[in-house]
Amino acid sequence: MQFVEFKNTDELNLQFADRIAKILANAIDAKGKASLVVSGGRTPLPFFKQLSQADIDWSKVSITLADERWVDKSHEASNTALVLNNLLQNKAADATFVELKTKETSAFGAEPSVAENLKALSFPIDALILGMGEDGHTASLFPCSEQIVQGLESNEVCIAVQPTTAPHERMSLTLKSLLNSEQIFVHSVGDSKKVIIDKALAGDDVLEMPIRAILKQDSTPVDIIWAP
């Protein structure tokens, strides 16, 4: 695990976008295709805008989300809309977006059709970018949810989750899928997130803070990307 600190968010967005673009370009050179998994929330917005301008062959890149709120694209909470409107723009408009949200009215029971959609993505994921919540959740692996043990232990690709501390049913990649990545980045900004990172690093209980299952493992390299 590496902690990579930038002096401000502008610097972070520029350099982090450059790093992701290089990973994708190298994967395209090596395999003819690349996969990128991103997260929703507020943190990645300006980074998405920066990355969307990268000069790579986006037509060879498949993008999906680490988790989605089970709402339509027209809903303000839709991570899909966030990614389509901010990342799949400019040069990145040529990328293929693999939707996590399917037609089913509930996320519970929709796992098989989401898993089917995810077959369009090539694993291992070349770059996985995760966010982190104040409660130590990552993707939609919420410590408060009944599904947390399943999310951390299941061999399935994805899992439906009902958080109790956040709105909307979710669909989340399981820990197993998240770790099936060449490189993981935990992208967080601001002093309050740094406190959470420090707390996560100081303990071992993954059920208390699921982000620990990402930070405290040694199968997949993790960089924490942070700016004040």
Ligand SMILES: O=C(O)[C@H](O)[C@@H](O)[C@H](O)[C@H](O)COP(=O)(O)O
């Ligand atoms: O759909 C989501 O909400 C996310 O994927 C979630 O895991 C997010 O990354 C964190 O909650 C951080 O969110 P912020 O960037 O808004 O702090």
